[in-house]
Amino acid sequence: MAILDRQATTLALAHALSAAERGLAVIPLSRTKLPALRSPHHDDPDPGRPPCHGECGRFGHGVHDASADPARVRELFAAAPRATGYGIACGLPPYQLIGVDLDTKTGTDAPAALRALARRHLFAVPATVVVLTPSGGRHLWLSGPAGVVVPNSASRLAPGIDIRGAGGYLVGPGSRTAHGVYALAPGTAHLPPAPCPPALLCLLLPPPPAPGHRTHPAGDRSGAGLVRFVLGAPEGQRNARLFWAACRAYENGIGPALTAPLITAATTTGLPEREARATITSAARRATRHRAA
Incomplete structure (x- = not known):
C-alpha cells in the first residue's frame, strides 16, 4: 500500500508540474480532494486572530499556497508525501x-x-x-x-x-x-x-442590487473606472470586458450616459463599432429583465 501511495504521489507531482508549465498554479491534494497540507494554524490558541493567507511563510494555507513555479511545486509535494492529486487554483x-x-x-x-x-x-x-x-x-x-x-x-x-x-x-x-x-x-x-x-460571464457575477439601492465603483460615480477597464482589454477579451462594464453601468443607473464613452473605449481597442453597440444593447436588455423580475 505504501508503494502504491508513493507511486500515486509521484504521478500527481508529474501531472502538477505539467500543469504548472502551462502557467496554472497548483497545490497538492489528498484522496479526499482536500488540500493535502494541514494548516500550520490548526492549533492556534487565538481563534480571534485574523486569518493567515500564507503571510507566515509556511505551507498549509490551501489555495493560497498555489504556485506555477516548478521549484515551489516540488517543495509543496515534498511537504505532502501522501498527496495523490493536485488542485488548480x-x-x-x-x-x-x-x-x-x-x-x-x-x-x-x-x-x-x-x-x-x-x-x-x-x-x-x-x-x-x-x-x-x-x-x-x-x-x-x-x-x-x-x-x-x-x-x-x-x-x-x-x-x-x-x-x-x-x-x-x-x-x-x-x-x-x-x-x-x-x-x-x-x-x-x-x-x-x-x-x-x-x-x-454576466450570469456568473453577483446579481445586481435591488431597485433603489444603486451602487457605484468606490470613489467613481462617473463610470471612468469602467471606461478604463474597457480600454485595458487585450485582444480576445474586448467584447467580454465591454459587456461586463455595460452591465455594471446599467445596474448603477449610468448606462445611457456611459454608452458613448464605452463605445469609444471599445473601438479604441479595435472592436468594431457595430459590435460594440450590439454588446451594450444586450447589456441594457439584461438590466431591463432584472428590473422587471
Whole structure:
C-alpha cells in the first residue's frame, strides 16, 4: 500500500508540474480532494486572530499556497508525501480560470441545464478543456477577463451546476481520489481554456442590487473606472470586458450616459463599432429583465 501511495504521489507531482508549465498554479491534494497540507494554524490558541493567507511563510494555507513555479511545486509535494492529486487554483493569471462543474450526483441533467441556459441567454458553450470526474460529471475550463472576480457558487445557475472562481480550485486531470481518477476528455487536451462567453460571464457575477439601492465603483460615480477597464482589454477579451462594464453601468443607473464613452473605449481597442453597440444593447436588455423580475 505504501508503494502504491508513493507511486500515486509521484504521478500527481508529474501531472502538477505539467500543469504548472502551462502557467496554472497548483497545490497538492489528498484522496479526499482536500488540500493535502494541514494548516500550520490548526492549533492556534487565538481563534480571534485574523486569518493567515500564507503571510507566515509556511505551507498549509490551501489555495493560497498555489504556485506555477516548478521549484515551489516540488517543495509543496515534498511537504505532502501522501498527496495523490493536485488542485488548480481559479481566478489567477494568465487564464483567470473559471471552472463550470456539471454534476451528476444530484439526479439532475446538468449538461442539459447548461444548454438550456445557453439557448435562453443566447450564448454558445465553446470548445474548451473538459475534465471527466470519477462520478460521471465533467469540469469545463473557461478563461475570464483580467480584473473581473467571479465568485464560487453552488447550483445558483441551475441545479447541478457549480462554479469555481476566485479562491476556489479544480481537481486536476490525472489526480487519483478515493472514488477514482480525473481524466481529460478525448480531444480536449490540446485546447486552451476558452474565453467565457460574455452573456455567461454576466450570469456568473453577483446579481445586481435591488431597485433603489444603486451602487457605484468606490470613489467613481462617473463610470471612468469602467471606461478604463474597457480600454485595458487585450485582444480576445474586448467584447467580454465591454459587456461586463455595460452591465455594471446599467445596474448603477449610468448606462445611457456611459454608452458613448464605452463605445469609444471599445473601438479604441479595435472592436468594431457595430459590435460594440450590439454588446451594450444586450447589456441594457439584461438590466431591463432584472428590473422587471
